[in-house]
Amino acid sequence: MSTQPADSLRLCSLDELPDPGSRGFDIDGIKLFAVCHQGQVRLYLNRCPHRGIPLEWQPDSFLDSSGQLIQCATHGALFLPESGECIAGPCSGQSLQSLHHEVHDNALWWRRN
Numbered sequence: 001m002s003t004q005p006a007d008s009l010r011l012c013s014l015d016e017l018p019d020p021g022s023r024g025f026d027i028d029g030i031k032l033f034a035v036c037h038q039g040q041v042r043l044y045l046n047r048c049p050h051r052g053i054p055l056e057w058q059p060d061s062f063l064d065s066s067g068q069l070i071q072c073a074t075h076g077a078l079f080l081p082e083s084g085e086c087i088a089g090p091c092s093g094q095s096l097q098s099l100h101h102e103v104h105d106n107a108l109w110w111r112r113n
């Protein structure tokens with residue numbers, strides 16, 4: 001456990017996260033990903049509720065071809081970027097686990113506590 005008072009970790013510059021776009025991270029073996037959609041950035045655990053495996057089909061590619069929905073590469077589940085709710089596929093009605101984050105200094109930060 002970290003004893004640092006401010007347990008925020010800088011993930012990337014906002015310039016590295018297009019809108020719409022996504023980006024994956026592996027922090028100490030924890031896989032997570034950020035998605036930017038309609039000007040809003042969200043951060044989720046990179047773990048599909050269906051099988052508990054990572055979602056992306058290529059590095060940093062978490063969105064469907066329209067760029068409007070998060071898509072799991074394995075069985076095609078579709079998730080809303082704004083809430084992480086699965087709206088189609090084998091885990092319909094379940095949700096991605098959202099993570100606390102901050103946007104400041106033109107960067108995305110993961111707030112781990």
Ligand code: FES
Nearest residue numbers: 048050072075077
């Ligand atoms: S593992 Fe994601 S839809 Fe099956």
